[in-house]
Amino acid sequence: MARILGLDVPPAPDSAGRHEWERDVRTAWRETCLRGVRLSEEAFDALIETAVHDPDPSFNRQFVEPAVNAFGQRRVQAALLGRLRTGTDPERAGAARAWYWSAVLSSRMPRVRAADPDAAGRAEPDEGTDLPAAWHETALREFVRNEHLDVRRCILPLLPLRKSAYPPELHDLVDTAVTTARAHPDAYIRHRVEHQVGD
Secondary structure: OOOOOOOOOOOOOOOOOHHHHHHHHHHHHHHHHHHOEEEOHHHHHHHHHHHHHOOOOOOOHHHHHHHHHHHOHHHHHHHHHHHHHHOOHHHHHHHHHHHHHHHHOOOOOOOEEEOOOOHHHOOOOOOOOOHHHHHHHHHHHHHHHOOOHHHHHHHHHHOOEOHHHOOHHHHHHHHHHHHHHHOOOOHHHHHHHHHHEOO
């Protein structure tokens, strides 16, 4: 990401000093966004990749927000939905962490733009899809199907667990998700589900 976005930072160290280097990259990126930047198509992929692989659910906002601003919410959400559907387990968890910001952010970085003015409207495979509904259905299925702890922990907070949020054919799956969460060995999942049932 640092190379593609042209950030003025030294090459990444092997291990010692990695945390400080990542902090420097974040600072350089934030300053670049504040000054203004035109982002290439390659930058879109780099921002999505970085947001998905960032383990911090607060810091990944620094990559989601400029992507939404330059390329549009729909395009960012379509990319995250694709990762939830086909990514590795760490990528699925990362897509769920990034989805939160893609859903709540509006265009707040007026100096961050796509180099191609048509980039935000570029057709995606899910062109006619209601992306939030598709996300919820995919996330519900993934929560039930996938036993990976981090995937379940990251999906659950964004998952509506009331039947009225889904078509009738998914109501049984909602019941399964609630039952799975309530009986889960992880205390966070058991605690979290009780806050969401009936919301």
